Amino acid sequence: MYVSDLALTDFRSYREVVISLEAGITAFVGQNGQGKTNLVESIAYLSTFSSHRVAGDAALVRAGAERAIVQAKVQRGGRSNLLELEIVAGRANRARLNRSPTRPRELLGQLRCVLFAPEDLALIKGDPDGRRRFCDDLLTLLGPRMAGVRSDYERVVKQRNALLKTAGAARRAGSDGDIRTLDVWDAKAAATGAQLLAGRVRLLRDLRPHVQHAYEQVSGGQGTAEVSYRASLSSGGDDQVAEEELTQPDAVEAKLLEAMGRLRAREIERGVSLVGPHRDDVELTLGGLPAKGYASHGESWSFALALRLASYELLKGEGSWDGDGEPVLILDDVFAELDTRRRERLAELVAPAEQVLITAAVPQDVPATLTGVRLDVADGKVTRGD
Template sequence: MYVRRLQLHDFRSWDDVDVVLEPGVTVFVGRNGFGKTNLVEALNYLATLGSHRVATDQPLIRVGAESASVLATVHNAGRELTAEIDIVSGRANKARINTSPCRRPRDLLGILQSVLFAPEDLALVRGEPGGRRRFVDDLAILRTPRIAAEKADYERVLKQRNALLKTAYAAARRGGADAESMLSTLDVWDEQLARFGAELLAARLEVVSALQPHLTVAYASLAPHSRAATMEYGSALFEEFDGAPAEASVADLEAAMLEALRRSRSREIDRGMSLVGPHRDDLDLRLGNEPAKGFASHGESWSYALALRLASLELLRAGGSEPVLLLDDVFAELDTKRRTALAEVALGTEQVIVTAAVPEDLPPSLRARTFEVSVEGPADVRVSRLSSAQGEDAGEPAEPGDEEPGGES
């Protein structure tokens, strides 16, 4: 799999850019703040429908614009598909495949698969549980796109149930018919939350189980003298099981969640929020017998974060895919040993897109086809510009029939 063409309009710092890409290594070089990360962010957005830097879509739209668009033509096993999404301020995003409108943006999932390693990944080890939950969910969706619908259903029910819980406390204090009606309504939402939550939890458990051996191998290759890296999915629901939770059926998980919701109802009404479900879970990352968070050194944490991404790459490959590898300004953060290990993986990948502040940040083997990112205009409205290292403009749209294999547009 590789991206043959990337086109952005009003995305972050880019007003318009249209660039033809190739298999192999492509490098975007530019000073910090010039917009090179925005290019890999756009590609990863098409693969996951989310940004690795911000939680909402609004910051992706260039200042002063009402919408942004990302288009990529993806070559996969002799077939090409063009995925396109319009990110619209205050309205639902719109997606197209080969110019034909999609019913919903998540129909794009699966056209492009990518694995992104960025400085923000250190938070997978040192940060809050939400980042680790998203890591597992994104990987599950890359492997099985339908899981995006299950996650969306769960989040929709969770939001509505939380809204009901916020009013349930006052109703319970008043008593009477209002309280009885509200408690009956909660029963209905409990059933839906348990059904969708069990589906999402089963998908997460399957991904963590499949990823575990790849993680141990990847970490050992990066830090051979360190302790073994392992992971385990943690959930309060597992208190309901006598055996291994990973072997539980969806029906078992649903029953466990319903029971946990029943036992937690009074506390949830008092606090006005849902206290049970996959939105409360975490991924327990360990080095030897200790949790990586709080015990791993800085170097061990970087190795762990990188191992998570390399393990993801190998897991997707094991499923018959060859995802695009996106490396965003990470070589400057790594020591020589880790740089070499990452470069070896990159050279064995069909397409690698790398960003760096200066070419010297990269191992010599990765100083391949290079584009330079610059900016123009006054500081408050400046826009990013792209040119090849040979000085050819790469920021103007290509005319039909002008694209040459390996050429810039």
């Protein structure tokens, strides 16, 4: 698939911009702060409803404006769809598909993007929440239904934490609190949590061979990259639950309930849910050693690229439910971060994709193999370069 038209209104630095795009390679070139990333960020946002740069939506709306609008025409398997999203900070997005109002969730899956950015280094070096988000965003792209599971689970955990806090306060005041309500929320958390957790474990199982292969390609065959799921329900130690078991939602639900029962006193005391997918992590190892804390800077970069390339391969292979699952590749400022060898390898790997959107402040950073259309970005204007 590819994006053929993009129009932004009050998105980031843009009051109004309309651009046409083509399949193949397009490089957005311009000095720092001119709005290159803002353009590709808007496209990526339509694909996952999240930004690689900010957690909330507020920064996406142009300062002083009330709402941002992103419109994109997506060409896919000979058909064309117009996706429109209105972003109002702190409120639910509003969506239209081919000009008819629809639930935002209906847009998910219409446009698939895999975005590479300097921020990806945090997947390797940063906290578990980035790795959880990586899994969940990819799950949502593979099956939009997962967006509902994610938001249900988030809501349930919030409610459950509130109840645990109340129960803790009651206990400290000498009463027993409302334990039966807590049982109900345990059941809800276990049921939705199990869907999410099993989904992630299956995802990593499917992703694993692609990650290994991509790491070999990017690094030039140095070392073996491994991904595996770290479930908080197995609480470390020798009782790591077998991966196969964790791919089964029913089995996971039972295990989550069991763990919540075991941890109830501690959860009430702390006032937070201590077990479930919101506390899990993805373990990344290189040659058997944890990438975080052991891998060199270059190795960490290769790993991050491998995770994105693997996502691309997985989506391309599994996403053929309506003829064309191949995602749009977005490379935001990545070449500046890489040495020449990695640049060349990455360029070779992404060049055949149906659409590749690149941003670069220094055009010479982009390998010559990635020649395509050049769009110059300056002062919020996008013009066709030479």
